[in-house]
Amino acid sequence: MDLLPPEKAISVKNLHKSFGDLHVLKGIDLDIHRGEVVVLIGSSGSGKTTLLRCLNFLAEYEQGQIHIDEKLMWYRDVECLQKRPIKKIAHDRAAIGMVFQSFNLFPHRTVLENIILGPTKIKPIRVPKPEATEEALALLDRVGLLEKADAYPNTLSGGQQQRVAIARALAMGPKVMLFDEVTSALDPELVGEVLNVMRQLARDGMTMVVVTHEIHFALDAADKVLYLDQGKIAEQGPPEQVLFSPQSSHLKDFLKRFEEMTLLNQRGTSTGGQTRT
């Protein structure tokens, strides 16, 4: 089955996904090379998050093929409704890190315990605890939170929690990282620290698929920007091309809203001295 050139980290072919009558993804074709950072943009309901969730099978889909790291992960065809065994799916998910909008740290475990839970308990890796701890501390250092190892998630700020969530995903040694609007739930002043960790990760050569509304991040960290519109990839290309010279009227409108928001934001921060406490 594997005839893909080796440099492709993710390859999606003709992906279809519906929620009942709602056809969310209408034939997505997508190739992401190893080490590439791809940013998905699009208005809400365009299918960005659903596409991301299909990549690690958190959302089941009706049709399509997905290769991750040259391996056919799961597929369904109209003729051949094949569902892979849950064990294999779980096994393959370990190679795909995912970070969520709402952090989803385990509240009953400390930061360190959150990070080592996966490596110590999940099959494909199963490293002994001391080793996992050492690695977890190194990861915490990398996201700048070494001193929070024994803290519980609820004592951390949103930005700190999200950095822990990134470290937790990295602890599984993923080949690909998926980011689902990871800064949308954060206070504006905490967005930067999370994006910096992601930029560093991108520089280190991680393959990343990022759903975000942070146009700045797309501009300075992405290799490719995809614009999703009504379940299809409407435009794609280098960030400057997609963001500065959009072709379709939909994307123009979409980006205009951002400009307005950015302008408002700037006005907000420039007079912010009075309004913010």
Added chain:
Amino acid sequence: MNSHLRFDLNYILRHLPDFVPAISMALQILALASVIAMIWGTILALARLGRGPIYWAATGYIELFRNTPLLVQIYFAFFGLPVFGIFLSSFTTGVLAIAAQHGAFFAEILRGTIQSIQTQQREAGLALGMMPNQTMRYVILPQALRNAIPASGNQVVLLLQDTALVSTIGVYEITKTAHSLAERSAASFEMFVAIGVIYLIISGLMSVILRGIEGTCRVVR
């Protein structure tokens, strides 16, 4: 003062030592039945979250045991089981009958707290590469059990009250002891005031202990 309204405190005090084994018996029933009910309840709750025959078996069990009086269940166990060739002591019968019903109650408490753990927690586990049963074991159940502590504490206090029912099958716990002392002396009023106070004290102590457990085991989110 009319003689039939006289409250004989001395009589209670004189017979207090008789209640030591009775209280011990009640506490044994309480402890054993609680532990069994919680383990059984956890199994039932997980079964009720399953599918197919397991779900239906658990649901049927829970509905049957929640919707019939415990006293009836105790009688059924005590008089009915020997018909099927199962002979248990009154103590064992009592403990198991109480655990059987309270297991059903506990299962419903736990089912609620399991379902209240957001699906995002489950997805976070799945995304890491956990099997569904691992997300239950490492992520959901530890949180659900902690969240179930306040309601279960309440349930355990109710269980203490229910230990009185096994007096009907001849187990010498608090109520049975009071009964037999009252029969001998005609001081039934004093006796039942006395055991009311005893139950009250035990419940009160339990509440204090449970509040302590709640405080140390709270999941903060």
